Amino acid sequence: MSELWRRFGRLGGGLVLATALLWALLLIVLPQLLMVELSFRPNLPAAARGGPEDVLSLANYAALWANPLHRAIFWQTIWSSLLVTLLALLVCYPVAFHLAQEARGTRALLLATALVIPFWVNEILRTFSWFLILARNGLVNRLLLGLGVIEEPLALGGVGAVMIGMVYAYVLFMIFPLYNALESLDRNQIEAARDLGASTWRIHWRVVIPHAKPGIAVGCVMTFMLAAGTFAVPQIMQSLPGGTNARWFTQIIYSYFFDGGDWNRGSAYAFALLLLCIVFVMATMRLFRVGLRDIAK
Amino acid sequence: MSARGLLRLFTALYLALFFAYLFLPLVFMVAAAFNASRFPTMLPWEGFTLQWFWGFDARGRPTGLFQDARMAAALWNSILIGAGVILLSVPLGLAGALLLTSLQSRLKGFLYAVLVSPILTPGVILGISTLIFWQRAFEVGGGLFLAVVGQSTFIASYCMLLFMARLERFDRTLEEAALDLGASHLQMVRRILLPFLRPAILSAALIAFLQSFENYNTTLFVIGAEDTLTINIATRVRLGLTPAVNAIGVLFIAATVLAAIGWAVLRRREVAVRRERPVPARAQRLAPAAG
Amino acid sequence: MQGAEVALEGVGLAYGAFWAVRGIDLTVRPGEFFSLLGPSGCGKTTILRLVSGFVEPTEGVIRIDGRDVRGVGPAARPTALVFQNLALFPLMRVWENVAFGLEVRGVAKAERRRRAEELLELVALPGFAEKRVDELSGGQRQRVAIARALAVEPKVLLLDEPLSALDLKLRQHMRAELKAIQRRTGVTFLYITHDQGEAFTMSDRVAVMSQGRIEQVGTPAEIYDAPATAFVASFVGESNPLPGRVRESAGGLARIDTALGPLRARDPRGLAPGSAAILVVRPERCRLDGAGEGDGPADRLARAEDAPVNRIEGRLARIDFEGAFANLVVASPAGPALKVQVANDGRLSRLEAGAPVTVRFPAEAALALPEGPLARE
Numbered sequence A: 001m002s003e004l005w006r007r008f009g010r011l012g013g014g015l016v017l018a019t020a021l022l023w024a025l026l027l028i029v030l031p032q033l034l035m036v037e038l039s040f041r042p043n044l045p046a047a048a049r050g051g052p053e054d055v056l057s058l059a060n061y062a063a064l065w066a067n068p069l070h071r072a073i074f075w076q077t078i079w080s081s082l083l084v085t086l087l088a089l090l091v092c093y094p095v096a097f098h099l100a101q102e103a104r105g106t107r108a109l110l111l112a113t114a115l116v117i118p119f120w121v122n123e124i125l126r127t128f129s130w131f132l133i134l135a136r137n138g139l140v141n142r143l144l145l146g147l148g149v150i151e152e153p154l155a156l157g158g159v160g161a162v163m164i165g166m167v168y169a170y171v172l173f174m175i176f177p178l179y180n181a182l183e184s185l186d187r188n189q190i191e192a193a194r195d196l197g198a199s200t201w202r203i204h205w206r207v208v209i210p211h212a213k214p215g216i217a218v219g220c221v222m223t224f225m226l227a228a229g230t231f232a233v234p235q236i237m238q239s240l241p242g243g244t245n246a247r248w249f250t251q252i253i254y255s256y257f258f259d260g261g262d263w264n265r266g267s268a269y270a271f272a273l274l275l276l277c278i279v280f281v282m283a284t285m286r287l288f289r290v291g292l293r294d295i296a297k
Numbered sequence B: 001m002s003a004r005g006l007l008r009l010f011t012a013l014y015l016a017l018f019f020a021y022l023f024l025p026l027v028f029m030v031a032a033a034f035n036a037s038r039f040p041t042m043l044p045w046e047g048f049t050l051q052w053f054w055g056f057d058a059r060g061r062p063t064g065l066f067q068d069a070r071m072a073a074a075l076w077n078s079i080l081i082g083a084g085v086i087l088l089s090v091p092l093g094l095a096g097a098l099l100l101t102s103l104q105s106r107l108k109g110f111l112y113a114v115l116v117s118p119i120l121t122p123g124v125i126l127g128i129s130t131l132i133f134w135q136r137a138f139e140v141g142g143g144l145f146l147a148v149v150g151q152s153t154f155i156a157s158y159c160m161l162l163f164m165a166r167l168e169r170f171d172r173t174l175e176e177a178a179l180d181l182g183a184s185h186l187q188m189v190r191r192i193l194l195p196f197l198r199p200a201i202l203s204a205a206l207i208a209f210l211q212s213f214e215n216y217n218t219t220l221f222v223i224g225a226e227d228t229l230t231i232n233i234a235t236r237v238r239l240g241l242t243p244a245v246n247a248i249g250v251l252f253i254a255a256t257v258l259a260a261i262g263w264a265v266l267r268r269r270e271v272a273v274r275r276e277r278p279v280p281a282r283a284q285r286l287a288p289a290a291g
Numbered sequence C: 001m002q003g004a005e006v007a008l009e010g011v012g013l014a015y016g017a018f019w020a021v022r023g024i025d026l027t028v029r030p031g032e033f034f035s036l037l038g039p040s041g042c043g044k045t046t047i048l049r050l051v052s053g054f055v056e057p058t059e060g061v062i063r064i065d066g067r068d069v070r071g072v073g074p075a076a077r078p079t080a081l082v083f084q085n086l087a088l089f090p091l092m093r094v095w096e097n098v099a100f101g102l103e104v105r106g107v108a109k110a111e112r113r114r115r116a117e118e119l120l121e122l123v124a125l126p127g128f129a130e131k132r133v134d135e136l137s138g139g140q141r142q143r144v145a146i147a148r149a150l151a152v153e154p155k156v157l158l159l160d161e162p163l164s165a166l167d168l169k170l171r172q173h174m175r176a177e178l179k180a181i182q183r184r185t186g187v188t189f190l191y192i193t194h195d196q197g198e199a200f201t202m203s204d205r206v207a208v209m210s211q212g213r214i215e216q217v218g219t220p221a222e223i224y225d226a227p228a229t230a231f232v233a234s235f236v237g238e239s240n241p242l243p244g245r246v247r248e249s250a251g252g253l254a255r256i257d258t259a260l261g262p263l264r265a266r267d268p269r270g271l272a273p274g275s276a277a278i279l280v281v282r283p284e285r286c287r288l289d290g291a292g293e294g295d296g297p298a299d300r301l302a303r304a305e306d307a308p309v310n311r312i313e314g315r316l317a318r319i320d321f322e323g324a325f326a327n328l329v330v331a332s333p334a335g336p337a338l339k340v341q342v343a344n345d346g347r348l349s350r351l352e353a354g355a356p357v358t359v360r361f362p363a364e365a366a367l368a369l370p371e372g373p374l375a376r377e
């Protein structure tokens, strides 16, 4: 702390410290704590708050556990998010590798620029573009009808459609961390391995992937977090024919806040989702042996 | 054909597929914006039209995006929120970065974890906790102000990471040299530190604005009865109104393509100067926020 | 400009439980060129940071011209620091760098510019005012850093290994420059280096440091010829340290039992008989009997019967011909090998590796010191 005074003086150092602490407290820590606290209390009208009924309990979490539909949606959110993460990793790895290690000069620049473009078209429009493809009047149905493969338009909605939308919306959050990690791999290491007679598979397994670990971890954490916490993608994809069964956990949370008006239950559900993400982040960090510093780059 | 040749062919094929996957949906979306069909679709093609940007239907009602007053209001809100987010996030991120680079040891690790945690937290949760906190503690409900606060929660973290990356390359003895030569702390900050951080401040402001502009998950919970461009788009998409949504998409894509081309040209000049491989490492920094 | 006196009285600085420096007593006289010499990590930079005010001592007092400067920040002290890495401001032009200290003091721009030009003249960089810092060579940056520090008219200039980044030739040239600048300005220079050549050629006085303490303060000749500790003897120049035990000490001469037999050496301290001691002798003070031995007047004098002379039998293990002289290693079965330096008198070719030789040095050339740690090679 004395370092802070030395750099900026009492006044400046105090200002820096106060600003950062206000951010940490008012924007991050206290809101989260209040949300957690709320989740352990019953939903009461404002007048009854702090009264004899306002006691801490696990009732809101028990309710999540007791509701088979909500439980099912929670599990479905987990496994679909895991699947989306895995798919995104598989799809992105070859592209990131090519971009980082094989492409050169203008070509590499062009490819990288091409990646940035869909990145900045916002999530909703990106999802909407797939919605248009899968819609009743969409491209797929039109093509199949035109080719005479089907007689009636197919109902393409469902969990699958949501996942397609998510992979599409989030691949780029996988590709850039991967790219950054692979980019720092010395090309000579690959040459050396090849020179020693290693096959392409072995080179990737023994040299490239170990090097890319932090990038893989970051990409997976980001993608999983986005997928588990998405609201937009399922919301849009649900409008597809046959899509109504594809409900997402975030939507239940939303309805507790804005339709049901039970903020306490909603907080419990939100905290459950947060815990899920924390567990995933921890597990990934452990699995890939990386620290928070690598993750938040 | 040799094994490596085969591999190369396979790679090329895969890349072609990948970029088709990335771009074809956008192409369809753009095409539908110019289709005279009443539904947002490319097929069947009913003829070229600009009516989804500006025009009137058979009964003389306006159909175009630019004629939509609600859209204009939403856009204005988005700009206001974006400006607010810049004003809040950049100073917060800067303070965080300066504090963390002055700290050592365990305290630093802990504070770092707290300040970057919003990046790893789903956006909906940031929105929810912001709403609860301000509603219950200060009786401030959803609206533009809360949108600024909620978005800044994590956008400030991104700004902080940008500043920390830049500060990593800062030679701290420059600060000491200035103080040693008699500068006050304020003079040192104004003449040495801020000029060095200038590019990072500019890119932090730009990224803060863009992230704010396109944020949906957090905003949804804290916006109250107000509207932003992204919220407005989502509503239109959900209700499947008219291809005016596609027209927005066209504008977004056009703006992005222009920016990307500008970026690539700048980048190429830099590459030519430094004779290095083009590193889109900054591309990641240009990435929209997760959540 | 006028130099100030810098005095450190029992100064120590601790980082947690680790004392970076401790028990420093030192007085640098006004207008003196004073060097701190010591191996890397011994605490030299720490002392500069204490004097310039970036850190406050954990214990002890620092006075500049008699005034206790505790609590006075770097901006307010009459010192200026030339940083080890120079720390030139990369976004400013050369003259803006030089004039920065004036700028923050509110000096008008025209006057700043004029002063900067003057100082650039002083450091032999006329016409460089508008250049960018990254257009300069290493030596030029060096001068800009010095000009920038001098611009605030400090009474003490603190220099932290300022030449270490330069190549050998430039370094030697800059020594003369620095010395000249110091003479011209009259400012007290407190100069840090781990290079004894730098310290010796420029300094009026030198302090040798080891592990956060000062081992000896003296003129370069005193340090070299009369090292106060085994560390100084082994750190400064080449030497042969021979550990042993004092047998007797009388009349300024001691007899010490070493692995190479009993040897005699100067003993200004009068070491107690029976105490552990180290005898040191410089390689250039040793002579060889036998192959290629010198026959000048000094050699004859050294051989004279009445002067106490040490003789060590050995075998010539290595000959490194350097041109003007040769470095020899003489191995003896009884103890450590001896380094011997002989001048090239045209007969070096007679030396033959493996030949038996006798190393000879007068007692007056050797010095008996209390046992203590040596500098690592």
Ligand SMILES: Nc1ncnc2c1ncn2[C@@H]1O[C@H](COP(=O)(O)OP(=O)(O)O)[C@@H](O)[C@H]1O
Pocket (backbone or CB within 6 Å): C015, C020, C038, C039, C040, C041, C042, C043, C044, C045, C046, C047
């Ligand atoms: N900020 C610090 N924290 C802890 N130890 C330090 C710090 N600065 C220097 N030291 C230690 O103090 C000792 C002296 O350092 P320094 O004065 O830089 O040595 P020199 O300049 O002689 O090479 C070293 O052992 C170094 O590791």
Ligand SMILES: [Mg+2]
Pocket (backbone or CB within 6 Å): C044, C045, C084, C160
């Ligand atoms: Mg040093």
